[in-house]
Amino acid sequence: xxxxxxxxxxxxxxxxxxxxxxxxxxxREVEQxxxxxxxxxxxxxxxxxxxxxxxxxxxxxxxxLEPAGVFRVGAVLVAAxxxxxxxxxxxxxxxxxGMLALRSRRVDVLIYTSLGAAALALAVLVPPPTGG
Numbered sequence: 001x002x003x004x005x006x007x008x009x010x011x012x013x014x015x016x017x018x019x020x021x022x023x024x025x026x027x028r029e030v031e032q033x034x035x036x037x038x039x040x041x042x043x044x045x046x047x048x049x050x051x052x053x054x055x056x057x058x059x060x061x062x063x064x065l066e067p068a069g070v071f072r073v074g075a076v077l078v079a080a081x082x083x084x085x086x087x088x089x090x091x092x093x094x095x096x097x098g099m100l101a102l103r104s105r106r107v108d109v110l111i112y113t114s115l116g117a118a119a120l121a122l123a124v125l126v127p128p129p130t131g132g
Contacts, residue, residue: 027132040098045089047100051081075123079116086112 039045054077061071070118085100089108094101 026082038094043085043092043097044099047081047085049086050084051078054078054081072123075126076120079119079123082112082119083116086116 054074057070057072057074057077061074086109088104089097089100089112090092092100094105100108103111
């Protein structure tokens with residue numbers, strides 16, 4: 001017959017000795033390291049959500065809604081999403097920027113800002129489609 005296997009001791013870094021607390025057994029530590037900014041992907045998901053809302057509005061042009069108003073709002077939302085990506089990439093460290101951090105911070109901010117400004121210029125200057 002084989003000997004019964006005893007359970008392994010808990011890792012010492014997660015527990016503190018009972019003698020330090022005056023207890024008779026091991027006790028789990030309460031202090032946890034601070035969680036990172038809500039999530040490394042939160043910034044990316046926020047930018048993606050704003051851009052998706054703008055694309056939905058752009059897709060709704062010609063579906064019975066007022067083309068001029070919907071087109072402008074949708075195009076401005078897409079531009080705002082790219083500008084928000086530039087702002088978040090400039091302010092957040094790389095570990096919290098998630099998928100917004102593709103290159104160095106300077107290059108990312110430069111590219112996002114250029115694309116956002118171009119999209120905003122197109123949103124303002126391009127005439128909306130006619131309902132014909």
